[in-house]
Amino acid sequence: MKNILQALADAVGRDYVSDQPEEMYFYARDPGLMPPHQPDYVVVPGTVEEIQTVVRLASREKIPIVPMGAGMALTGLIIPLKGGIVLDMKRMNRILEVHEKARYALVEGGTSQGFLKSYLEEHHPRLRHSIPDSPATATIAANVMIHGQGRLTQQYGFNSDMVSGLEVVLASGEICRIGSCAVSPDWFSKGAPFPDLSGLFLGWFGATGIITKIAVKLYPRKKMRDVEIFLTDDEELVPSMIYELTHTEMVEDINIFVQPRPMIFRGNHHIALFFTGDTDEELEFKRKLIWHALDPYIKSKDGGFMGIPPVMKPTLLDMPQKSVSRFADVKKGGGFEYSGPIILVEKYPQCARKIVELAARYDLGYSGMARIIGRGHSMMYGFAFTFNRADSEMMARTRSALCEISLFVLELGGVFWKPTVEEQKMALEKMDPNTRALMKMIKANLDPLGIMNPGNWEVA
Amino acid sequence: MVQLSFDAHLCKTCPTGDCLVKCQYLDVDREKAGEEMVKISEGKDSFVLQDCVTCYACEEYCKRGNHPFYLITERRQEKGILVAPRAITRQWVNIGEPQGKYKVGKIRDKVLSLGFMPEYLESVKGELFEDLMPSYVFGQEFFCNVVYIHFADTAIIKQRLPRVIDHFKSLGVREVVFMHDECYGAFASLAPAYGMEVPFKAVHYFEYLYQRLRDLRDKIRPLRLKAAYQRPCSARLCPDKHHFVRDIMNLIGVELVERQYQDENALCCSGILSLCFGYDIAHDVKARNLADMVKHGAQYCVFNCPACQNTLGAEVAKMGIRPIHMIDLCRMAIGEKSPNGVRPT
Ligand SMILES: Cc1cc2nc3c(=O)[nH]c(=O)nc-3n(C[C@H](O)[C@H](O)[C@H](O)COP(=O)(O)OP(=O)(O)OC[C@H]3O[C@@H](n4cnc5c(N)ncnc54)[C@H](O)[C@@H]3O)c2cc1C
Numbered sequence: 001m002k003n004i005l006q007a008l009a010d011a012v013g014r015d016y017v018s019d020q021p022e023e024m025y026f027y028a029r030d031p032g033l034m035p036p037h038q039p040d041y042v043v044v045p046g047t048v049e050e051i052q053t054v055v056r057l058a059s060r061e062k063i064p065i066v067p068m069g070a071g072m073a074l075t076g077l078i079i080p081l082k083g084g085i086v087l088d089m090k091r092m093n094r095i096l097e098v099h100e101k102a103r104y105a106l107v108e109g110g111t112s113q114g115f116l117k118s119y120l121e122e123h124h125p126r127l128r129h130s131i132p133d134s135p136a137t138a139t140i141a142a143n144v145m146i147h148g149q150g151r152l153t154q155q156y157g158f159n160s161d162m163v164s165g166l167e168v169v170l171a172s173g174e175i176c177r178i179g180s181c182a183v184s185p186d187w188f189s190k191g192a193p194f195p196d197l198s199g200l201f202l203g204w205f206g207a208t209g210i211i212t213k214i215a216v217k218l219y220p221r222k223k224m225r226d227v228e229i230f231l232t233d234d235e236e237l238v239p240s241m242i243y244e245l246t247h248t249e250m251v252e253d254i255n256i257f258v259q260p261r262p263m264i265f266r267g268n269h270h271i272a273l274f275f276t277g278d279t280d281e282e283l284e285f286k287r288k289l290i291w292h293a294l295d296p297y298i299k300s301k302d303g304g305f306m307g308i309p310p311v312m313k314p315t316l317l318d319m320p321q322k323s324v325s326r327f328a329d330v331k332k333g334g335g336f337e338y339s340g341p342i343i344l345v346e347k348y349p350q351c352a353r354k355i356v357e358l359a360a361r362y363d364l365g366y367s368g369m370a371r372i373i374g375r376g377h378s379m380m381y382g383f384a385f386t387f388n389r390a391d392s393e394m395m396a397r398t399r400s401a402l403c404e405i406s407l408f409v410l411e412l413g414g415v416f417w418k419p420t421v422e423e424q425k426m427a428l429e430k431m432d433p434n435t436r437a438l439m440k441m442i443k444a445n446l447d448p449l450g451i452m453n454p455g456n457w458e459v460a
Numbered sequence: 461m462v463q464l465s466f467d468a469h470l471c472k473t474c475p476t477g478d479c480l481v482k483c484q485y486l487d488v489d490r491e492k493a494g495e496e497m498v499k500i501s502e503g504k505d506s507f508v509l510q511d512c513v514t515c516y517a518c519e520e521y522c523k524r525g526n527h528p529f530y531l532i533t534e535r536r537q538e539k540g541i542l543v544a545p546r547a548i549t550r551q552w553v554n555i556g557e558p559q560g561k562y563k564v565g566k567i568r569d570k571v572l573s574l575g576f577m578p579e580y581l582e583s584v585k586g587e588l589f590e591d592l593m594p595s596y597v598f599g600q601e602f603f604c605n606v607v608y609i610h611f612a613d614t615a616i617i618k619q620r621l622p623r624v625i626d627h628f629k630s631l632g633v634r635e636v637v638f639m640h641d642e643c644y645g646a647f648a649s650l651a652p653a654y655g656m657e658v659p660f661k662a663v664h665y666f667e668y669l670y671q672r673l674r675d676l677r678d679k680i681r682p683l684r685l686k687a688a689y690q691r692p693c694s695a696r697l698c699p700d701k702h703h704f705v706r707d708i709m710n711l712i713g714v715e716l717v718e719r720q721y722q723d724e725n726a727l728c729c730s731g732i733l734s735l736c737f738g739y740d741i742a743h744d745v746k747a748r749n750l751a752d753m754v755k756h757g758a759q760y761c762v763f764n765c766p767a768c769q770n771t772l773g774a775e776v777a778k779m780g781i782r783p784i785h786m787i788d789l790c791r792m793a794i795g796e797k798s799p800n801g802v803r804p805t
Contacts, residue, residue, distance in 0.1 A: 232547050307735055
């Protein structure tokens, strides 16, 4: 194995490769609940060519290779299930181009959400991207790889719908460009009007290729942004409230949360509505339409807008919203995981009742949170639990609760978001056999040796 | 002592029907006013029970001591008529729930009660409160709960208020200066009217401020500015203290602009209106109120209740009027805060 370590060091430089136990310990796990598994090497490449060299080496030696962003997906997707190389993408963090007028940014495959956000704020103040609420170190490529959702998701869909081009290193070590950039210097479309090949990579968790460059669409950043929170105690009404709200087309982002603590939140569903404007008039116009959309519920006393104290607003308007990370440490010991199925908005009541039931049965701290995707086309319902990593019994209870959720979600017609390996198996089993066969064919062709993030999306 | 028993005969013979005639949110003539109040007292239905926006003003309009607002509130509760959406009421009831997170300073005979408005923890620093601080209490355990009359929930007040009184009792204090009209009203009149014994003297903080400013008279530099005063709904529960607004302004050289919506005619800050009834009424009331301040040349808008300030502060600032709390205005007058260094809203 010494010669492999040396070969990796030759590829990326001695400082950027390791097989030392302390690093292997760290790269064996993520902050979620999946059991750890050690890699044999960690490599931190700085260029596309270095990645090509490492992939060719892995291919030649049949060593598994697992690309990693910030490792925040929480469902074990960067745990090297079969050992091998973890390819930490953090050094590939350059912003290569921002096309102001065509509103897209081209970045390297390890660029973080926080970096792009602050870069745009400084250099392109009229542009923004759909930032998720994950810690700011989370990477853009990994987020679309798992079909993440961000602050513009209610308007424009999954963050992966906002991709406008990819550069990928295939398992063979070849570079492939996906989208308009394959025939043009411009990165404005990930597929149309040609066949959209981005689906060969997005959602595959690195099991078909490694993203080395990615273009994402940018959107107008208005001068003002505000938030209103509508409360209801009746979960059955939430889907129709969302229908009315999305009909206005005035809201930029809709999140719903329900949690027992602090006291102010107990017992209610909170529909947080974010909207923007360049002038007071524009903002007020939107606010008025949003409020009017829910007037019937106010009249029937089924819901109302809460008064948000000015001191609370900055926290709510923060991007990413740190309250999610804070919740992650409620039980101390830094354990946090959520199962976040993508499901119809009309299933909100069942999901909301399920989380309360499970939290009570397993005695867990919980937060239910939904993000509306598109104009009510679906939602991500996050069943989030917080646990103390030093308390193995509490972790076991959390695991059992999440297991129950997986079964519950499939039965309800939902599909898993960023599924664990177990959930991937469940989904493949339930999947239409022809679709499953197609996936198998794609995987076999793009990764004939089975070295790319093995264990993930493996059709038996 | 305040009696909350209601005498229908007083309404039948009322020469003015002021409680409803003067109401800024309902359109009622004198005859109808008497009729509706009698109906309400007899337990019958009345549109007033549906449409009253809980501005509390009728408590002040009624000069015959008949407490129309408390009657409306009790009847609403008996009939299960909701004022606010259920979720809003629940949220507010949750907020007031004691959680053992209260703060108690170095308690002496006289104590300052900050309710559980964290804004006040900052405001009471400085010379104005020097002869009280650090004798203070803060937290849900010391919160009067009277706000729930907005939600027609007197049951929770009756349930929680005795516990609050017990908390004060356990401190052994003789006199409590209350930083909010509702709290003052709760202990000065409401609790005794409910038959609860209050083992201390309740003092309104305006009265305290006025006395204190007189003591500090040498330090006062007249501010020479024009201000509008945003009178809160809860001030209607202790109208006898309203004169202190003018008294204080006179002491510190602030001219209260003679605007339409002041004193008895004050308009709600619109916070409770938006919580309970939605955009249109809240927006209309707010717009009229702000236009009135602008029209009469107010440079500052002086707040008494932090909730009003939260609701209106940013809005008045957009109109070029500086939002300021009464305490900060007084601190400015004794040179503690520069006009530019006031607490931002
Ligand atoms: C507190 C908290 C809040 C969160 N909120 C959100 C949210 O609002 N929205 C949301 O979408 N997510 C959220 N998440 C989940 C997750 O953190 C994000 O989706 C994040 O963007 C994942 O990025 P990462 O760099 O951490 O991914 P990783 O965990 O590092 O990787 C995810 C997957 O992508 C693969 N991968 C990584 N880089 C590449 C590459 N260059 N090429 C190919 N494959 C690659 C990995 O192998 C893995 O399979 C949250 C997580 C936490 C902890």
